[in-house]
Amino acid sequence: MPTKLTIPDLAEKKRSGERLALLAVGEVLTAAWAERAGIDIVGVGDSIGMTLYGHENTLSMSMDQMINHTRAVRTGAPNTMCIVSMPYGSYATQEMAILNALRLMKESGCDAVKLQGGREKFDIIKAVADAGVPVMSQVGLVPHQVHKFGGFKMQGRTAEAAMKIIDDARAIEEAGAMGIEVEALPYEVGKAVDEAVSIFTAAIGAGSACTAQILNGYDVLGAFDTFKPKFAKRYANMAEIAIKAFSDFREDVASGAFPDEAHSYQMKTEEAERLAEMLRETQR
Template sequence: MSNKTKMTISDFKKFKQEGKKFSYVTAYDYTMASIINDSDVEIILVGDSLGMIMLGYKGTESVTMDDMIHHIRPVVKGAPNTWIVGDMPFGSYNVSDEEAVRNANRIIKETNCDCIKLEGGVEMLSRIQAIVRAGINVMGHIGLTPQTASSLGGFKVQGGTPESAKKLIEDAIALEKAGCFSIVLECVPSMVAKAVTEAVSIPILGIGAGPHVDCQVLVTQDMLGMYGDFKPKFVKQYAQIRKTMVEALNEFHRETLEGEFPSPEFSFNKEVDIPKLY
């Protein structure tokens, strides 16, 4: 069990300055959050990926503010020593600065998470600035942005041309100036991620962005082999939990059918003198 202490907002820049790497995974419920809290992992994202992983949606666009708050709240309770990021879902910040601040306020007030995350580069600067002015920590997200993946040509590597690589660097610089304390960079070539990382003084948190970023991000269900057969190229599976769970369930089923379970060890064995009623 880890004896970690929770990161502070100043630790993010400090870790970058010191060249200290850190890690970042997802959770959507109390039990998983408590397991991660017992590990050395510093950050949990309650991501809108819960749409697919917890709710069975085909994408993230259908996830609501109520969905996010419902899942962020137990994660905060389960992981008191871990920095918790609450994702702003599609439609919660793209209408206006005022609505973005209102929804960011709601996430912080109703869940007590440590920051919000929203997707987008220079086109989201006014939203980010407004939320930061409201006193809320903002994590940016550029590269592959799942909420708008269809407009990017689907789920594919971003920043693969000189023009798009330049745009990512410009986005990162702009997001830092707007007040983001860190930026998720998703699905970009390693050398582009390195250039983005070197262009800013805040940490770049990479998912599918190679080894040169400040922090590595993975979806917990992906890295533990829980999420069926779907495995992006950038995911290393550190365990095969789904296989273990299915095997355990099948063993329970077999023992039930054959009368092996429950044995006396798993039964209450007190002798009771039962009056004869028939």
């Protein structure tokens, strides 16, 4: 059984330079696979709005949905640290952020929550941290601002933009957050963000400098094949395997090959004979 990481462990991993694997999952089966594989952290991101619900972006996910999915993930991976994303609109004010962060911790079984934003979210991050909730935030490509960015695009292309992102990271640490997600940045910027703070950093498409590397579990499996971000590495092709399995099932049904005797229940011979006799009696 794996030893579940704690929040203080993350700070120690940052200091020691140890690398961690963080996998985003959204239901019990994939979460169980992640834990059996020894994944260090599972994240329940509102990206499940895209991978599991087929939405265009992450904005439509609700608190109730995030809680229910996190409960399922916690069931599948009870011994793995779990960080859950606060959905869009759930941390618009300090009061709202505190109430929703506490609700996520109480009802979902998660170990920490994550919101999105830098210096402009300083007061909100601080309020959640001061309420006793382990909280992360996010810099770089911030999916809750997808319309502002004009799509899911790499950030930090210029030195000026990079300096703004680094300042956001410092503000997140100053606010009392325990970690930062760093998304879709040039390697140089991701490295500068990691070096600018002493707290845990987790990169997704931001180079190799951070303490943890994040990938979406459905990208890793090759199950989500609607599109593939540049930074996503597929380690399997589950979509192809699943489509073939479903196609073979359909063909077996059409041909009568399924169900066969091996996949059917049978009565005991004497009971089958008694049933046949009873049916004959009803026809007389």
